[in-house]
Amino acid sequence: MIWPGNKTLVLSRYRFDCGAENKDTLRVIHLSDLQGTSFGENNIELLKRISDVRPHLIVFSGDLVDRRMRVDTDFETVIDFMKRLREIAPTFFSYGNHELAFSVSTVDSLRVSLENSGVVVLDGKSHVEEVKFQGVVGSVLSDRGKIDDDESRSRKVKILLTGFPEKLLMVEGKNRTKRNSDVDLDAVRTLIEDLEQKRSESRCDMSILLAHEPQFIEEYAAANYDFIFSGHAHGGQIRLPFLGGLFSPGQGVLPKLTSGVHYAGDGSMIxxxxLGNSSFPLRIFNRPEIVLAEIQI
Known part of the structure; x- marks a missing residue:
């Protein structure tokens, strides 16, 4: 049971209806916590599973790397993986605590490599992505005054994507996150107020916030983003029947926020x-996960 829990991928599908009149389906792949793990040579198994669902967007909510990785050799593998992801769909990345465990110069080098691969790095920044939907209108009146069946149509939607700056949750000069009680919540709330204002001013059709650590769900919710994508908890590492995850950094024993969809305010946290492991090397009853969010928009 241990080996499948570490190397057999599972695709979790969640469906959302934003109440729009036009029922186009936006497919968003969400990845987190790869931490240098590979699924097949050059991650071919992972890439194929993602490609098969034909996503419009791919979001990665931190911990692409692990603090134990070698910068000179191991980073090349994950950069190549992200480049291949970008070939599938526009890809957006925000830092987790393991990226920020490295020196400032290493983090900056990682950012440059990702951006050179076409990945958009959202470290306290926002990006507006335009997605074009093409479909068919059953019967329409043409400019010739006749009824044409199956006339194609196109529609564009604007999506605001923002990355919450993980450095606000890190111990300065240390390669670890702060205890929840040590986090400057006033600074977090000030930033969230700024994000909410920018979101409101963007006039986009939908908004996505990438925030690595889920335990601050109430603070994130104040920004009024439609969707918050998080990771960090590794599903609680060991999943117990009827109880869920056993342990998560930042949440302790029997944490509540380790998997699935949670609601706060008007938004949804996914x-x-x-996908990978860190200091604890095993997943038990907890297969590596690809998340697919199908959003009617």
Whole structure:
């Protein structure tokens, strides 16, 4: 049971209806906590599973790397993986605590490599992505005054994507996150107020916030983003029947926010159980997860 829990991928599908009149389906792949793990040579198994669902967007909510990785050799593998992701669909990345465990120069080098691969790095920044939907209108009146069946149509939607700056949750000069009680919540709330204002001014059709650590769900919710994508908890590492995850950093024993969809305010938080491992090397009853959010928009 241990081996499948570490190397057999599972695709979790969640469906949302935003109440729009035009029922186009936006497919968003959510990844988190790869931490240098590979699924097949050059991650071919992972890439194929993602490609098969033909996503419009791919979001990665942190911990692409692990603090134990070697910068000179191991980073090349994950950069190549992200480049291949970008070939499938526009890809957006925000930092987790493991990226920020490295030196400032290393983090900056990682950012440059990702951006050179076509990945948009959202470290306290926002990006507006335009997605074009093409479909068919059953019967329409043409400019010739006749009824034409199956006339194609196109529609564009604007999506605001923002990355919450993980550094606000890190111990300065240390390669670890702060205890929840040590986090400057006033600074977090000030930033959230700024994000909410920018979201309101963007006039986009939908908004997505990438925030690595899910335990601050109430603070994130104040920004009024439609969707928050998080990871970090590794699904609680060991999943117990009827109880869920056993342990999560920042939440302790029997954490509540390790997987699935959670609601706060008017938004939805989608938590990935992640793909890899860190200091604890095993997943038990907790398969590596690809999340697919299908959003009617």
């Amino acid at each position: 938590i990935s159980r992640g």
